[in-house]
Amino acid sequence: MLKPRNIGAYRDLFVLFTKYGRKDFRLNLSAEDLFAPSVESEAIESDVKARAEAFAQALQKMGPTYVKFGQLLxxxxxxxxxxxxxxxxxxQDDMPPFSFADVEHIVEExxxxxxxxxxxxxxxxxLAAASLGQxxxxxLRDGREVVVKVQRPNVAEQVHKDLEAFTDIARDLERHTDIGRKMNLVASIEQAKLAMYSELNYLQEARNTETLRVNLASFPQLYIPDVIHDFTSARVLTTELVKGRKVSKLTPLALIENNYAALAETLTRAYLKQICVDGIWHCDPHPGNVFVRESDGKPEIVLLDFGMVARISQEFQDEVIKLLLAISSNRGTEVAESCVRMSQTRERFDAVKFNRDISTIVAAVHDSSPRSINTGQLMFNVIAIANNNELIVPPELTMLAKTLLHLDAITKKLDPDYDPQRVIRGYAEDLLGAKLAQKFNPRNLYPALLDLNQLVLDLPHRAREIIDMTAAGRLTFGIKLSQAEEFLSGIHKIANRITVGVVIAALLISSAMMMRVPTSFxxxxxxxxxxxxYVAAAIAAMYLIVSVLKRDREDRERAKLKGK
Incomplete structure (x- = not known):
């Protein structure tokens, strides 16, 4: 329910999206839309660009939470x-800085x-100012060069307040609109909240950095800066200074003079390991967070900013492997099946149509040249098609698509002819080997062995109980009707309507007969x-009509919520 204290935020969001996003945002995407030619794109391009610039400026004025929301968009x-x-x-890194007096106060505090x-x-x-810090x-006193990230003053309180308003709006939109339900807005906002709260805790970012340093130690061409823990707190993060050049700033001359194709492949392999083996990955590798530097005369990739990471279970990792391999091998049906296994299905889900739509877009990408293949874009298209086909896609899959989209941009910058599908297929054997070693690790077998031991111990006793109860005629079976309440409610509704209808008919008939009886009244x-x-019959009829319409509308809303 919307809260009065957040009225200002509700108004700002309503004005923002009514003014800028209403004409341009695509909230409902079908497979046909992906292949439809653009209509009058040149005629509206300047208007769209102007609205986009105004939208970005409006977000910047509204504060850090809105800026972060814009970055996600x-x-x-x-x-x-x-x-x-x-x-x-x-x-991403073009925000107005806050004063050095505030920096001094926060660091010293x-x-x-x-x-x-x-x-x-x-x-x-x-060096740079972003939405949450700079x-x-x-x-340091020992001569080490470092970078110190300082959180903006009072930003945590503002983010909490804004996210509360976002959650209220998401709940109402999901409750009352098809678009809200299809986009799974509440789960998406909850995922964004977890990510932002993690980013606001620099101690958590320090732990993420150390975890990924260990996990990626097998990639010598990839470097993660060291955290200086003695000078790190919840709002101040100190790491070693790494000198290099942002991937987004690489010039055409630098790309000609250096062969970065190997770096592109290394980066893809490192992310596949993070996602599919480790289950924790750096999910914000935009070009501003990825550097290239020379180390011992060889190029090296440097990853920065580990405030935003994602985590998935081993079962989800297995599905992601199947999904990526199916995409790279043009097996659209397997892509659709994997997507269904990871998602929740609503009542109106059409598996045949979904398989057909997914197979169409996967085949179209597979037939494209390596230069035009964008795995992240394809993943977002799959998610959009799933939303349009009554599937509830988990937020983790959206985070994966976001990561792959950034990764595609970086690898294409390093090597314009880079083919991610080839690398995924080539790395599949290593991935499967790592997953099998992980699954058959003795530490993972201990719980299963304990369960098996308990089963062996309990089986004779349980079997004897069943035999004894059968012989004594005391073995019973219980059947639970999960929808009995809804069934009985429907029967009562029909009976009530019939009763009211009979009463109306009786009133009409009796009134017609009374028309022949002379009275002084x-x-x-x-x-x-x-x-x-007649008046009583008319009132009863109106009541019946209104109650039927109202109840039917409530039933439709309840069915939609249950379909979630």
């Missing part, structure tokens, strides 16, 4: 057009020491009792 090409993506991507005591140098001008270059020259009977 920039990774949804299935919803927003390219003009919006280009405008929203500028929000968090670390419990003056900046001049902890650091021999601390630049007042930030980074400064500094030097009259209305407009007609027998009064007969007129009262």
């Amino acid at each position: 920039s990774t949804r090409p299935d919803i927003v057009p390219q003009e919006y993506i280009d405008a929203l991507e500028k929000l 968090e670390l419990g020491v003056r900046i001049s005591k902890a650091f021999s140098e601390f630049e007042s001008t930030p 980074v400064h270059r500094a030097m 009259r209305f407009f020259g007609l027998p009064g009792i007969a007129v009262l009977g």
